[in-house]
Amino acid sequence: MWLILQASGETFLILARHLGPIVFLSIYLALSFTDLSPVIVLIPLALSGLCLLIEPTSLPSKSSTVQDPLAILAITLFLFSYVASVLFSLNKMNSLNALAVLFPGLLVAYILAQLRPGYVHNISWCLLLAVAACSCIVILMFVQSSHVDPGPVFREEGTANLVVPNDVLAGVIFSPIAASVCVYGRRPLMKVLAVLSLAILAIAVYLTESRVAILTLVFMALLYLLFRNKMRFLLHGAITLIAFYLIDAVLNLGIIHNFYLLREENSRLGIWLAGLMHWSDHPILGFGPSNFEIAYDLGLSDLSLPDWAVIETRRVPWAHNLYVEAVVERGLLGLIALVLLLATIFSRLRNHAQLSPNPSTDFHLSVLIAFGGFLFAGLFEPTMQRTWVANSLFIFFGLACIPYEKPDSYQS
Numbered sequence: 109m110w111l112i113l114q115a116s117g118e119t120f121l122i123l124a125r126h127l128g129p130i131v132f133l134s135i136y137l138a139l140s141f142t143d144l145s146p147v148i149v150l151i152p153l154a155l156s157g158l159c160l161l162i163e164p165t166s167l168p169s170k171s172s173t174v175q176d177p178l179a180i181l182a183i184t185l186f187l188f189s190y191v192a193s194v195l196f197s198l199n200k201m202n203s204l205n206a207l208a209v210l211f212p213g214l215l216v217a218y219i220l221a222q223l224r225p226g227y228v229h230n231i232s233w234c235l236l237l238a239v240a241a242c243s244c245i246v247i248l249m250f251v252q253s254s255h256v257d258p259g260p261v262f263r264e265e266g267t268a269n270l271v272v273p274n275d276v277l278a279g280v281i282f283s284p285i286a287a288s289v290c291v292y293g294r295r296p297l298m299k300v301l302a303v304l305s306l307a308i309l310a311i312a313v314y315l316t317e318s319r320v321a322i323l324t325l326v327f328m329a330l331l332y333l334l335f336r337n338k339m340r341f342l343l344h345g346a347i348t349l350i351a352f353y354l355i356d357a358v359l360n361l362g363i364i365h366n367f368y369l370l371r372e373e374n375s376r377l378g379i380w381l382a383g384l385m386h387w388s389d390h391p392i393l394g395f396g397p398s399n400f401e402i403a404y405d406l407g408l409s410d411l412s413l414p415d416w417a418v419i420e421t422r423r424v425p426w427a428h429n430l431y432v433e434a435v436v437e438r439g440l441l442g443l444i445a446l447v448l449l450l451a452t453i454f455s456r457l458r459n460h461a462q463l464s465p466n467p468s469t470d471f472h473l474s475v476l477i478a479f480g481g482f483l484f485a486g487l488f489e490p491t492m493q494r495t496w497v498a499n500s501l502f503i504f505f506g507l508a509c510i511p512y513e514k515p516d517s518y519q520s
Contacts, residue, residue, distance in 0.1 A: 127230065128159030129219050134234040138241035140212075140495060141278070143267040150212065157215055160222050179509050182445075182452040183217075189445040190397060193438040197396025206397035206493055213495075213502035220506025228510055229471050232289055235282040235503075236301050242279035242496075243308040245270060250315050258316045269496050273316035274489040278496040279309045280321045281482050284328055288474035320488045326352065328481040335461075335473060375420040376428055376488065382407035382419075383427050383436045394439035398493050400427045403436045426493055430486035449505070453479060456508035479504045 135152035142149070190207055197203035220231065249265035250256075258273035269275070286309075289302035313321050326349070333344045383400055385407030395403050404424045413419060427433035435443040457476040464470035482490075482500055490497040 127227075128162070129156045129223065130227070130230050130234060132156035132159065133216065133219060134237045136212075136216075137234055137238040137499070140499065141238075141242050141245045141267060141269050153212055153215055156219050160219065176456070176509060179452055179456070179505075182449045183505065186445040186449045187214075189393075189438050189442040193393045193396055193442055196390075196393045197399060198390075198402055199396060199399050202398040203396040209493060209495055209498050210502075213498040216499055217502035217506035217509070220503065221509040223510060228507070231507065232285055232293075232298060232471065233301075235285045236289065236298070236305050239279040239282050239286055239309055240301070240305040242270070242276065243305065243312040246276055246279075246312040246316060247308065258318075269494065271494070274318045274320050275494065275496065276309075276312050276316045276318050276321050277324060277485050277489060278500070279305075279312065280324050281485065281500055282478050283309060283325065284332065284474040284477040284481070285471070288471065320485060323488075324481045324485045327484045328477050331477050331480045332473075335477070378411065378413055378419045379404065379424055379428055380432050381413070382411045383424075383432055385410050387436050387439075390439060392439045392441055394435065394437045394442055397437050398425075400433055400436055401425050426491035428489050428491070430490055430492070430497075433491055449501075450483065453504050453508045454483075457504070460508075475504070475507055 132152040132155040136149065136156060139149045139152065187210075190210065194200065194203040194207050223231070245267065249261050249270075253261040253265045255261050255264065262270065262272055262275075266272070270278070283306060286302040286305045289298055290306065293299045293302065313325070329348055330341075330345050333348065334341045337344065383404045386403055387394070389395075389406075401424055404427075408419070411419065427436060430446070431443065434446045438445075454476075457472065457479055460472035461470065461476045464472055482504065492498055492501075
């Protein structure tokens with residue numbers, strides 16, 4: 109009897125060690141889109157980290173795990189650039205708040221990197237729940253609001269993590285994982301969750317009318333076609349774009365018409381140029397995290413644009429571009445650190461995808477495509493001031509740092 113109880117306890121510890129971090133991380137990612145107290149939201153993340161302390165005696169120690177010097181250098185330089193920029197910030201309180209946004213994501217990355225490779229496919233649960241939670245909350249905003257236009261809806265009902273309609277990108281970024289589970293997954297319950305997540309996400313994107321979200325979805329679809337069959341990419345890409353155009357026209361979705369409005373709604377260019385006008389005032393460490401608005405206000409008075417370009421006269425708290433934000437707020441050091449971190453993640457994720465025996469159906473390829481979508485969307489909207497952006501970046505970093513292990517079969 110004692111041996112049976114001991115074996116049962118050992119089995120429970122193994123499950124708690126492997127599945128506990130994923131379960132609690134899923135809860136954290138879902139709650140992070142709500143307006144609950146930060147303490148409540150962070151409790152599941154803390155529990156996820158605590159599960160890593162469980163070390164069943166039947167499992168080999170991870171002390172022999174090979175470290176990745178480049179990944180360590182990339183994340184160290186990234187954090188150093190942030191801290192140095194905060195120390196010399198023009199508004200230290202804003203910058204300290206921006207620095208604090210990184211810490212939950214760093215813990216997420218650490219948790220993911222500590223998972224054993226054989227359990228990596230279970231991370232799909234976390235990402236599917238994140239897509240579903242983000243989409244459900246966006247839809248709930250429209251249900252509760254007296255407005256129909258996305259801008260007023262988000263101003264009236266938005267949460268700390270979903271501030272503007274383009275923040276639906278938080279769900280869009282991870283849609284390739286959901287799509288992969290729908291097509292290639294073998295677990296019925298996970299397939300159902302994936303289908304529901306994509307359906308809810310489609311409604312959320314339609315309601316928000318987010319051009320950036322739609323462009324990112326199209327970009328990721330084209331990226332998948334490129335990886336799947338490079339020889340026929342142009343043909344398949346053209347068919348995809350034509351199909352998208354016909355669906356929009358037949359169903360009268362108004363998506364293409366929404367893009368025509370860019371002729372009158374092109375303020376992004378003015379925002380970037382105005383922010384960059386005075387970056388050379390603080391070229392090495394920048395104006396400080398979360399201080400893009402200071403640079404924008406300084407550059408606005410010196411900015412001269414052609415008649416067709418729109419100048420944004422409202423408050424511009426962020427750059428609407430991850431890379432412009434990095435060079436303005438954290439200087440050349442910050443931009444170099446960000447590029448090194450992104451390049452490291454891309455390199456590791458691509459290696460994982462290439463090592464797969466069946467790349468077109470593997471979890472790692474869907475993660476690589478999702479990361480490509482993150483990089484693309486970074487040109488138009490995300491800011492490191494938003495928790496979902498920091499979490500997404502460090503999710504990719506954590507997944508990139510997991511040692512690759514050849515799977516027996518696709519488990520998602």
